[in-house]
Amino acid sequence: MCGKRPSTILTDQDHAMAAALSVVMPETFHGLCTFHIRSNFMKHLGNHYKENSDLPYMFGACMYEFEEVEQFNRVWEAMVKKHNLENNEWLSGLYRIRDKWARCMMKERWTAGMRSTQLSESLNAAIKNHLKLDHDLVQFFRHFNRVVDEKRHNELIAEYEMRQNLPMVGLRQTPILVHASETYSPTVFVAFQNEYGESTAMIILRQQDAAMIVEFAVMRYDGGPERIVVFNRNDLSVRCSCKKYENEGILCGHALKVFDTVGIKIIPPEYIKRRWTKRARAGECFDRRRREVVADPKIMISTRYRELAPAMIKVATRAAMSEDTSKVAITVISDLAKRVELLLSESEEQPLQNQKNLNMEERDKVEIVNEMGEAVVVRE
Ligand SMILES: [Zn+2]
Structure with missing residues (x-):
């Protein structure tokens, strides 16, 4: 790993x-x-x-x-x-x-x-949905690959949407929330925003200063357990007795209350776990022999094909409704085809029909949709 x-x-x-x-x-x-x-x-x-x-x-x-x-x-x-x-x-x-x-x-x-063990249980359930008792080993792996490809495809869609849309920030004037919305994935941002909401309900019961270390006793205004937050003025580090950050990697409302009190208005970088950010998948990854692990190009091609094919078919379905729209569509598609070939010849990528690596099974699974976006044919 x-x-x-x-x-x-x-x-x-x-x-x-x-x-x-x-x-x-x-x-x-x-x-x-x-x-x-x-x-x-x-x-x-x-x-x-x-x-x-x-x-x-x-x-x-x-x-x-x-x-x-x-x-x-x-x-x-x-x-x-x-x-x-x-x-x-x-x-x-x-x-x-x-x-x-x-x-x-x-x-x-x-x-x-x-x-x-929710993560492995949900994968087990997804695989079981595709299996039958009489499947042999080859059929098992074929179905297993379909489940894995489907999950990767969903992950790509989620990542695309995350990059296109910033989460709604209720309080745009709050710098730490704006920073969190730009940094974290949507799910983690919601969790962080909840903790920020909790922090606004916190009060500081007492404060003890000792050189660079300040100890705050923090509690909700309406009761609940008292937490001790230790803040270090030297390195701006914070440790809360509830241990939420150590356990989940998200700052708790107690620590956020102390950050606000001492004037820290954005999340210090050492408290941003990369796994919770939008950049979680960025960067290089090496296997145990120190060889770089690269994304599977076959998956990228079939993923792009899955997005493109239904869109093109949808246009064709509509354009076929009249002779005029059909002629316009053919002209535009002809221009589009020339531009695609030009771009492909300039890059290292090969035209789709020459790609021996393209997973034909993936192509055959693509749904054909009508102009209403409904599946009318599923090639299997
Ligand atoms: Zn805490």
């Missing part, structure tokens, strides 16, 4: 994977998928709670809500006692590995905000 090890791997509590990860990737944090833990909870403890029982809520709070270890331990002990679970082996075993799934134990671990 470009010479880097993953910081975190989430699994579904598979013992063989746990053993292998501790040997092969000892520096990588191994977390457990909370979706699978909840499923196992129902399997092992389903008979322990009746209607209106607070057992699942107490368990869920221990997993997702508590940020402090003391709070987690207090509620866990109360839950075990109240529901007579002292001798439940599954629950005792889960408690022993709480550093892999309890929020309070994981808040300093980088997870990009994920707590489950």
Whole structure:
């Protein structure tokens, strides 16, 4: 992975994977998928709670809500006692590995905000949609490639739209929001904007100065937990006790409140994770032998073809409605063809019909649309 090890791997509590990860990737944090833990909870403890029982809520709070270890331990002990679970082996075993799934134990671990194996599960589901039991290995890989190509195509469209449209910024006079809108991808910008909104609800309870270090106690105006934000005047760094930045890579409302207080009006570069920016895919990538990884030209050609073909067919469908429009279309298409050939002869790219690399399967999958934009033929 470009010479880097993953910081975190989430699994579904598979013992063989746990053993292998501790040997092969000892520096990588191994977390457990909370979706699978909840499923196992129902399997092992389903008979322990009746209607209106607070057992699942107490368990869920221990997993997702508590940020402090003391709070987690207090509620866990109360839950075990109240529901007579002292001798439940599954629950005792889960408690022993709480550093892999309890929020309070994981808040300093980088997870990009994920707590489950959602990404691999959604890929599994997408592949299953294209598979049948009687497919052989070649058919499997053909369908697998289609799923991967489809995902890459969607990614390209999302990237194109992101470059064309800036997200709506409610407060155009707020420099840090404008900076965030120009920097982050649309999804991350919304998350950042929410944190900025939170920061406006924060108050500073007290402030302690010690040379270059300033310690702020920050809390929401209407209550909630108190957070300690440590600001360093020397390097303008900030650390909040909620650990949102360490965990998700987005500054929290507490830290943004302190930045605003000390007069920092744009996001300092060291707090911009490249993976959350519009430039996440830019730059060079090397494999483990230090060879540069380049984008697959076949995918680029078929992606462009998929965008162009329906547009051209749509024009042809409309132009065919009358002789005049048909003549105009032929003249324009003839000029267009000459310009395309000229440009191709000037560049290194070859004309489409001579491209041996063009994936014919991809071409055959293209939808033909009518003038209303509806699919009328799907070549398969
Ligand atoms: Zn915070």
